[in-house]
Amino acid sequence: MPGGRWSHAYEERYRAARARGEPSPFDDPAPAPPTPPPPPGERTAVTHCWVLTPRDGPRPGLLLAWRREDGGWLGRVAYVLLDPAGRPVLVDSWVPAAVLRPGARPA
Numbered sequence: 001m002p003g004g005r006w007s008h009a010y011e012e013r014y015r016a017a018r019a020r021g022e023p024s025p026f027d028d029p030a031p032a033p034p035t036p037p038p039p040p041g042e043r044t045a046v047t048h049c050w051v052l053t054p055r056d057g058p059r060p061g062l063l064l065a066w067r068r069e070d071g072g073w074l075g076r077v078a079y080v081l082l083d084p085a086g087r088p089v090l091v092d093s094w095v096p097a098a099v100l101r102p103g104a105r106p107a
Contacts, residue, residue, distance in 0.1 A: 042067040048103030051079045051095065063100065064092075073097040 042065050049063040061079030068074075074094045083089050 049077060050101040051077055052099045052101065053081065056081055075100050
């Protein structure tokens with residue numbers, strides 16, 4: 001509504017917000033801060049995998065990163081387990097490469 005009551009009220013709120021130093025909703029968003037590189041010895045790898053759990057068997061997961069330690073390779077994975085009440089619990093942990101299988105279907 002050009003020149004209508006709504007546009008006048010909006011214009012007043014917009015000018016008051018700018019006078020207080022608030023950003024305009026029409027401004028370009030600020031650039032995101034740079035993402036820090038992974039720690040030395042860690043490599044990012046985002047891909048589907050299967051996590052072999054002793055209690056629940058193979059669980060679908062997301063492999064997030066690899067790192068090498070004295071005992072061999074570890075994969076950081078996110079996957080879901082069910083608690084004793086049957087509610088889903090998100091697990092994010094480093095696990096030995098021996099309990100990981102490539103995606104598509106369970107091992």
